[in-house]
Amino acid sequence: MEWNIRDKKVLVTGATSGIGLASAIELARMGADVVLVGRDPNRSASARDQVASAAGKEVSFLLCDFSSQKSIRALAKDFLERHDRLDVLINNAGGVNKTRRVTEDGIEATFAVNHLGYFLLTNLLLERIVKSAPARIVTVASVGHRRGTMDFDDLGFERGYSIMGAYARSKLANVLFASELGRRLTGTGVTSNSLHPGAVDTNIWSGAPGWAKPIISVLLKPFFLSAEEGGQTIVQLAASPELDGVTGRYFEKKRAVSPAKLAQDTALGARLWDVSAKMVGL
Numbered sequence: 001m002e003w004n005i006r007d008k009k010v011l012v013t014g015a016t017s018g019i020g021l022a023s024a025i026e027l028a029r030m031g032a033d034v035v036l037v038g039r040d041p042n043r044s045a046s047a048r049d050q051v052a053s054a055a056g057k058e059v060s061f062l063l064c065d066f067s068s069q070k071s072i073r074a075l076a077k078d079f080l081e082r083h084d085r086l087d088v089l090i091n092n093a094g095g096v097n098k099t100r101r102v103t104e105d106g107i108e109a110t111f112a113v114n115h116l117g118y119f120l121l122t123n124l125l126l127e128r129i130v131k132s133a134p135a136r137i138v139t140v141a142s143v144g145h146r147r148g149t150m151d152f153d154d155l156g157f158e159r160g161y162s163i164m165g166a167y168a169r170s171k172l173a174n175v176l177f178a179s180e181l182g183r184r185l186t187g188t189g190v191t192s193n194s195l196h197p198g199a200v201d202t203n204i205w206s207g208a209p210g211w212a213k214p215i216i217s218v219l220l221k222p223f224f225l226s227a228e229e230g231g232q233t234i235v236q237l238a239a240s241p242e243l244d245g246v247t248g249r250y251f252e253k254k255r256a257v258s259p260a261k262l263a264q265d266t267a268l269g270a271r272l273w274d275v276s277a278k279m280v281g282l
């Protein structure tokens with residue numbers, strides 16, 4: 001039967017602002033049964049109210065701080081206790097860090113939130129997703145992955161940190177993860193794809209260093225997409241019947257394109273998987 005997003009159970013992380021919120025609103029309007037994830041109770045309740053009023057139905061949220069593996073495990077447990085299926089997982093929560101920060105788990109925060117957050121949550125929910133097949137896993141990466149490197153001897157940039165270096169590495173990890181996951185899910189009826197949403201006017205840019213802010217607001221912002229336009233890229237991967245069975249691909253401007261050469265390295269993807277599994281204790 002052709003894929004139809006109506007009544008599908010959809011979990012959206014980073015749903016309190018930006019493209020996560022915009023895509024949650026659109027998917028709920030299309031009839032999906034959307035569950036939001038946020039880290040702050042007030043912002044999460046406000047997002048829930050916005051999605052509920054746009055869709056004209058009840059919407060729930062769960063709390064998680066993706067910089068804490070304990071919190072991710074609690075989120076997965078909460079979700080599995082409350083919901084018996086998961087048709088679409090949207091890994092979207094993420095951000096940048098101006099200076100190097102280490103999480104309570106001892107991991108550089110950009111890699112921990114942007115990559116290990118997706119990795120651990122997906123793995124904890126995977127059995128339920130596979131049972132719900134046909135199902136989809138959508139991973140929000142970035143064109144910034146093209147500038148990413150993967151140095152397993154210094155994954156956390158202890159030898160020299162830069163905001164863009166850390167962000168690009170985490171986004172390269174997103175693309176590698178999504179395609180490795182696609183390979184691992186062959187034959188299950190679950191697809192896994194990643195995407196770049198475009199340059200979108202969201203809160204993420206407030207994390208840029210001070211010197212970059214005038215450049216962003218004067219030179220770049222006029223060309224930015226709105227959160228709604230950026231959210232459409234997620235909606236497409238989650239909802240489009242044309243993408244039935246399409247897996248392991250990376251999308252820009254709503255088209256499957258080749259990612260960076262490093263992101264196509266299947267041995268690197270497999271190694272990243274093993275290293276990530278150790279880092280999250282799987």
Ligand SMILES: NC(=O)c1ccc[n+]([C@@H]2O[C@H](COP(=O)([O-])OP(=O)(O)OC[C@H]3O[C@@H](n4cnc5c(N)ncnc54)[C@H](OP(=O)(O)O)[C@@H]3O)[C@@H](O)[C@H]2O)c1
Pocket residue numbers: 013014015016017018019020038039040043064065066067092093094095113140141142143196197198199200201202203204205
């Ligand atoms: N905007 C762009 O131009 C662009 C381009 C390429 C890729 N992306 C990707 O798009 C995704 C969404 O970003 P956005 O642009 O929509 O930015 P945003 O408006 O800042 O939204 C980020 C979302 O992630 C949540 N989040 C961040 N850190 C978290 C943590 N530790 N635990 C739980 N939730 C956390 C935020 O929660 P709070 O509301 O609590 O902060 C928010 O809901 C990110 O993965 C980003 O890398 C964005």
